């Protein structure tokens with residue numbers, strides 16, 4: 001296990017400094033899929049499935065999977081053209097390799113969610129799984145998503161928010177403390193990366209705060225579904241309502 005380098009200060013991560021966030025995901029990329037399955041007890045697969053199913057509500061056209069990581073959401077899109085975008089090249093390399101292995105036609109683009117290199121109205125849907133919590137500026141990220149969506153396009157965002165139910169929040173805190181942080185630290189190449197995960201949930205908007213941010217960005221009627229007792233939340237919203 002490699003200790004976090006001084007340039008990757010934990011405080012910078014929590015402040016969502018893009019360089020610190022990108023470097024952190026670079027260092028965990030190789031073990032990222034394994035840790036997802038392990039630390040969620042395989043539930044992350046079902047959560048992403050719900051996200052991809054929400055695409056049925058979108059008008060015809062291509063889908064952008066933003067903050068695509070190793071590509072699991074983009075590669076689950078079968079009936080539309082899919083583009084995966086991420087600002088971490090190590091993640092994109094793994095996504096592209098996985099896409100080739102599966103003979104999937106997704107395109108992979110290096111891009112910052114806060115300044116997307118796509119024309120206005122280019123996509124019928126944008127998905128983001130566990131990405132928005134890392135954005136340096138949530139409002140800016142959501143307004144970029146709204147810009148690249150065509151009218152009536154769909155935003156689907158899967159995210160961890162502080163669970164509403166006290167019992168779920170307590171169990172999640174125990175799981176994070178005794179499993180996610182130590183096991184994630186041990187298996188990933190970054191001792192502190194999996195301490196960032198629960199800490200970043202605590203310092204991010206709760207589900208209703210995120211819905212309010214969606215409304216500010218031009219998605220007037222976000223709908224939310226609490227998955228696995230509220231551990232993960234799927235927000236689905238239509239541009240313009």
Ligand SMILES: C[S@@+](CC[C@H](N)C(=O)[O-])C[C@H]1O[C@@H](n2cnc3c(N)ncnc32)[C@H](O)[C@@H]1O
Pocket residue numbers: 018021022025066067068069070071072073085086087088091111112113114128129130131134135136
């Ligand atoms: C927790 S991972 C999620 C990856 C993938 N969506 C999944 O479901 O496993 C977060 C990803 O968001 C990316 N990311 C964070 N901030 C970003 C930004 N501003 N622009 C583009 N990608 C970003 C990271 O590089 C990382 O790959």
